[in-house]
Amino acid sequence: MVRVNILLGGPSEDYPQDFVDNPKDIPGYWAGADRGNLYLLQHGITPDLAVGDFDSIDQADRELIESKVNDVHQYPPEKDDTDSELVMLIANDKYNADEYYIYGGTSGRIDHFLVNLFLPFDERFESFFDKIKFVSNTNTIEFRRPGSYTVTKEENMKYIGFVGLGAVDNLSILDAKYKLSNFNSDHPISWASNEFVNDKIHYSFDSGVVAVIQSRDKKKD
């Protein structure tokens, strides 16, 4: 199993606790987008891959990244893709990994977040969107193609949401607190605030893309 971790430019307040506490304990390769590379270097991790326009960081920091990282891809600020898209595409070309864990991609600017949320519909991500997992302090997101699945409760998370990102057919959620049977929709819908009864939930759907989101409240836990 090849695992690649990618740190995007989102606010560090939203990073998961295990990454904040012991970033070097996280297995796998590391790639950084833009100032994500600085955070990694400042916390003892040398990125295996650095991507970005680097327009938001100063000359000295840019030189630090160039001197430390072997594989740097610099792009002009005026480009068609976000840094997030570029780093995921380049990382997939380079590693063809089994799992991509994306940090810093779910908070901050909502237009950026929605690029990430809707990437299953971008044909360049068609081959690997279901290997991508966004992880933050209070939310994780995975994308699923039509099929039958088992999802396991993550430690620290309390709720689970099943989100049809567009039309979806025959979505069934079996052994959760709130069940769903052969649900169809021609538009996006978020089935929020479901919960695990046991530590696993079985679900299935026949067409569309479903985002599975585990979450917790920030205040209460």
Add this chain to the structure above:
Amino acid sequence: MVRVNILLGGPSEDYPQDFVDNPKDIPGYWAGADRGNLYLLQHGITPDLAVGDFDSIDQADRELIESKVNDVHQYPPEKDDTDSELVMLIANDKYNADEYYIYGGTSGRIDHFLVNLFLPFDERFESFFDKIKFVSNTNTIEFRRPGSYTVTKEENMKYIGFVGLGAVDNLSILDAKYKLSNFNSDHPISWASNEFVNDKIHYSFDSGVVAVIQSRDKKKD
């Protein structure tokens, strides 16, 4: 013009600065969802309407809300709708307002945020989704029906994103930094990181729902 402000239960770190600094200067009625009501009371605002299951706040605080607010709608925790949906629907029944400003609805739990983002597709919001504006410290979101529009740059915001929440036809963006001409998509897409050249941008589309998101980076401004 009747304006209603609604405070949802999202984390207070993400509230807009003017609301944090001088909440009482914001014109209009106030409605609170769940613990949003507590924040309002603690900051000198008596909600005109309080909605929620109130399961996340203790008995004393619940009694405070009941003693101060004339119009309290309490629901059981096991309900089909989120508190956010309920408070918007009840506020619209009560006030039939021209504008709904929603605070605390864009951060925190992503499954909840996506309920808010996708509400234009919920038939109960069909009559008024384009009167709703989500406002936070770093992002604002408005929803638009097919038509021709002018959007004005908001003070403090830097970027603008045009997001097709589902299929969209003939989306044109005229006088922005990045232009678009009669763009069609059969799936959701976020055109992120556009910018104002002047203080207005003209855009139009023929079918679908477009979310217009103004934003800024947290770190840099």
